[in-house]
Amino acid sequence: xxxxxxxxxxxxxxxxxxxxxxxxxxxxxxxxxxxxxxxxxxxxxxxxxxxxxxxxxxxxxxxxxxxxxxxxxxxxxxxxxxxxxxxxxxxxxxxxxxxxxxxxxxxxxxxxxxxxxxxxxxxxxxxxxxxxxxxxxxxxxxxxxxxxxxxxxxxxxxxxxxxxxxxxxxxxxxxxxxxx
Numbered sequence: 235x236x237x238x239x240x241x242x243x244x245x246x247x248x249x250x251x252x253x254x255x256x257x258x259x260x261x262x263x264x265x266x267x268x269x270x271x272x273x274x275x276x277x278x279x280x281x282x283x284x285x286x287x288x289x290x291x292x293x294x295x296x297x298x299x300x301x302x303x304x305x306x307x308x309x310x311x312x313x314x315x316x317x318x319x320x321x322x323x324x325x326x327x328x329x330x331x332x333x334x335x336x337x338x339x340x341x342x343x344x345x346x347x348x349x350x351x352x353x354x355x356x357x358x359x360x361x362x363x364x365x366x367x368x369x370x371x372x373x374x375x376x377x378x379x380x381x382x383x384x385x386x387x388x389x390x391x392x393x394x395x396x397x398x399x400x401x402x403x404x405x406x407x408x409x410x411x412x413x414x
Contacts, residue, residue, distance in 0.1 A: 244258050275320065
């Protein structure tokens with residue numbers, strides 16, 4: 235399995251108990267989708283290694299207590315602190331205005347007047363407000379991801395149309411008086 239064919243699910247943070255269980259902290263806003271994991275891919279030395287799950291239960295709302303099949307001390311030690319991935323093919327297809335962050339990288343954002351607002355380079359979800367980071371005319375532009383602003387997601391033509399507040403893009407492109 236190649237990392238490019240997978241998405242980041244979370245990180246194995248620590249041991250749990252004495253039976254060789256580990257805690258998998260999920261990095262998702264829908265943890266309930268991962269109730270019945272059969273296997274995961276753990277990144278070890280740059281390679282994705284399959285780990286098969288014997289049983290799992292919720293430790294917290296966003297953390298699973300996992301027991302690996304054929305678990306050993308060495309297997310648990312190898313997994314601690316490591317990133318966990320699942321195949322992209324395992325994700326349900328989204329339609330309409332819903333999208334996965336990884337799938338819109340490279341999409342162009344247009345405003346409601348079809349003005350180009352840049353190509354999505356990345357998405358920052360590490361702050362209270364998640365936002366697109368685009369590149370427009372060589373400048374970095376930040377556009378908040380607000381559901382009500384999204385008018386259309388076109389997967390075939392790879393663009394997102396948004397209703398943006400007047401002047402938002404200008405904040406990043408027009409030099410301020412102070413800069414002159």
